[in-house]
Amino acid sequence: MIYITRRAEFSASHYYHNSTLSEEENRRLFGKCANPHGHGHNYVLEVTVGGEMNPRTGMVLDLKDLKQLLEEEVMQVMDHKFLNKEVPVFATTIPTTENIAVEVWKLLAPKLTFARLHRIRLYETPDLFVEYYGEADGASEGK
């Protein structure tokens, strides 16, 4: 198995709010991220897929296919968007870096027919990133 990673950047805004909690609890839990007008980040997304080397091409996959899939399934959905308002899933799910990484996995996994999705890594800032390996990751550790 060889792993290959493609990086893409998108800019989006979000805020953290759980509607089942009081305003005070939201502010306590989420601090300045609870500001209802939102705030923005330049997200850096790294998508890692695994596969076998094609002996004819020396490639695991055609990177153009992965680039196009990222553009259609992620960039067009999230780039230059206010995630809470413009991406339907985040009307009910808080768009934390964790949840965005999981959502990117869910968008890509069913469409990735030419390789196996291995990892989503999402940087919210250069000093903060989340990695998600799919449901099997938790299951393998008995969670």
Added chain:
Amino acid sequence: MTAHLTRRYRFSASHRLHNGALSADENALTYGKCNSPYGHGHNYVLEVTVAGPIDLATGMVYDLATLDETVERVILAPFDTSYLNLDVESFRRTVPTTENVCVEIFNLLRERIGGQRTACGPRLERVRLEETSSNSVEYEGA
């Protein structure tokens, strides 16, 4: 639904690689210029990874403010702008190589964050320490 959250921190410290059980020649041979008697410094980059289920109420694996506070109090306050060999208790006995500094940080944080792989809650998964941009060590526990 397990996610892995990584936060990056920085500290600057000096150290000297020297083992009191070895002769001066053996130390010079083993550690080279890192054995220079007055020590030398690095800008360390520390990556702390916490893994666990995404909390349904908060959408988070671990509260970042709590992680920042813990790392600041337990690691950055004692390590930053220190001479590790003399100012950090454990390195009076252990040579502060990047390996040993990484393991010490892991052990100090695991006591506060939790480290049981079978536990359902968040756990300290990995500490990665860059001594320079070309040189890093990772430790995930014994």
